[in-house]
Amino acid sequence: MADRPRTRLHIDAPFAAGQSAALSGDQAHYLRGVLRQTPGDRLLAFNEAGGEWLADIATLAKSAGTVTLLEQVRAPAAAGPDIWLLFAPLKGGRTEYVVEKATELGAARLCPVLTRRGDVPRVNLDRLRANAVEAAEQCERLSVPVVEPLADLAAVLARWPADPLTQDRPLFVAAETGAARPLAAAVTAATASGGKAAFLVGPEGGFHPDELDRLAKTPFVVPVGLGPRILRADTAAFAVLAVWQALTGDWTAAPGEDARPPFR
Amino acid sequence: MADRPRTRLHIDAPFAAGQSAALSGDQAHYLRGVLRQTPGDRLLAFNEAGGEWLADIATLAKSAGTVTLLEQVRAPAAAGPDIWLLFAPLKGGRTEYVVEKATELGAARLCPVLTRRGDVPRVNLDRLRANAVEAAEQCERLSVPVVEPLADLAAVLARWPADPLTQDRPLFVAAETGAARPLAAAVTAATASGGKAAFLVGPEGGFHPDELDRLAKTPFVVPVGLGPRILRADTAAFAVLAVWQALTGDWTAAPGEDARPPFR
Numbered sequence: 309m310a311d312r313p314r315t316r317l318h319i320d321a322p323f324a325a326g327q328s329a330a331l332s333g334d335q336a337h338y339l340r341g342v343l344r345q346t347p348g349d350r351l352l353a354f355n356e357a358g359g360e361w362l363a364d365i366a367t368l369a370k371s372a373g374t375v376t377l378l379e380q381v382r383a384p385a386a387a388g389p390d391i392w393l394l395f396a397p398l399k400g401g402r403t404e405y406v407v408e409k410a411t412e413l414g415a416a417r418l419c420p421v422l423t424r425r426g427d428v429p430r431v432n433l434d435r436l437r438a439n440a441v442e443a444a445e446q447c448e449r450l451s452v453p454v455v456e457p458l459a460d461l462a463a464v465l466a467r468w469p470a471d472p473l474t475q476d477r478p479l480f481v482a483a484e485t486g487a488a489r490p491l492a493a494a495v496t497a498a499t500a501s502g503g504k505a506a507f508l509v510g511p512e513g514g515f516h517p518d519e520l521d522r523l524a525k526t527p528f529v530v531p532v533g534l535g536p537r538i539l540r541a542d543t544a545a546f547a548v549l550a551v552w553q554a555l556t557g558d559w560t561a562a563p564g565e566d567a568r569p570p571f572r
Numbered sequence: 573m574a575d576r577p578r579t580r581l582h583i584d585a586p587f588a589a590g591q592s593a594a595l596s597g598d599q600a601h602y603l604r605g606v607l608r609q610t611p612g613d614r615l616l617a618f619n620e621a622g623g624e625w626l627a628d629i630a631t632l633a634k635s636a637g638t639v640t641l642l643e644q645v646r647a648p649a650a651a652g653p654d655i656w657l658l659f660a661p662l663k664g665g666r667t668e669y670v671v672e673k674a675t676e677l678g679a680a681r682l683c684p685v686l687t688r689r690g691d692v693p694r695v696n697l698d699r700l701r702a703n704a705v706e707a708a709e710q711c712e713r714l715s716v717p718v719v720e721p722l723a724d725l726a727a728v729l730a731r732w733p734a735d736p737l738t739q740d741r742p743l744f745v746a747a748e749t750g751a752a753r754p755l756a757a758a759v760t761a762a763t764a765s766g767g768k769a770a771f772l773v774g775p776e777g778g779f780h781p782d783e784l785d786r787l788a789k790t791p792f793v794v795p796v797g798l799g800p801r802i803l804r805a806d807t808a809a810f811a812v813l814a815v816w817q818a819l820t821g822d823w824t825a826a827p828g829e830d831a832r833p834p835f836r
Contacts (some may be wrong), residue, residue: 534818540710
């Protein structure tokens, strides 16, 4: 069987054999300027609806190009675990790192939230979405997580019970102190309730006491404990997602039981 | 009760009330030059044997200083989970990040290993040890993980069965493909065997086929699967440690059941 092309690009277009699909300006620049590729070179194109396709580069200019889809190599997958990560943006490149890791760890939706003690009051949404696409390309996901605009935590909590996407979705909050269930026990108990969930990780400085009061009184909130050490916010985010996947998500199958790309 | 001092330093000296302990040159520089502290200011000093103590700065010069130990605020803890992380050094600051996260996640020992496809052939051991100390200071550990010098993977495997520290210690290897047990199932099964373990995470390019053959034939190696996505090496390291802690390590107690610092 042919070698698997090393380049894997998310292309948001309908896929069919012989069909042409446009590259974004950034993708064309990357293929031409960074990878020194030329028309005729092979790559893999993927998106959630179309699956993964072998394609070749048809045209390639400085900031535009097209590929021709040749053959489907991986069928669209059933939707992955329906887990969301709500997180306060972090300083020093750690927000981008959280987006990268949460994408690899299979989060379906990433929601930056503004908290009272969050010391990063804005996010570059285009950049975070690009981080998510890039991580999806690298980790062989077919889907790219939805990255939402920054929203105020209080507003998010207020609309949670009425929004069809969030109602009946437990919100696990990483708690440093107070009454909380150990993470594994909380996750296992939640499995019975349908398998959709959201995790909220606060800012480095922790939640404001008013936020903690609000969270404690909120019926869909489940405080979870992550052990005796004080984890940095990014560590807590990786941990809750990994433990969820291992206990009740798509890590419960052995490798090889999933739909693997045929080139490996 | 008095406010908990925000500065927490690992000081490797015997602790007793009234005793004086020397700061390192870096610690003195940090306290004086960065935090603008002066004699009389309070801090927390900790180490594994002595626990955590309230201390005040007795003398402070440009690159030297002493503290006086006042009162123990946290007794030495029982040894934490006996888990080790073996990892191929990574590019672009990710090795430091792995050390930071593994410290927060409670690893007892960190072992950089040289693999055939590892593209970082050396580590700055002093820097990694400083990263581990800094992370221990931040996450309220009493112990600092041992950081070993870089060692060749083949040599590590060869001496594993004979070394008292490693014999009877299963080595879980994060596997991208092939016969592997799902991580949670493997971790749970290992609990019965005494609770000590090591995890090995390969380089970004994966293990060389010869290494995979060797690992497959090694009786103490347990290949574990981390789901259908291809995780970056750092993500895999965080994931195995978090899942271990959640399922069988010290995250199984609720917060508050552990020995918490009394200021919180």
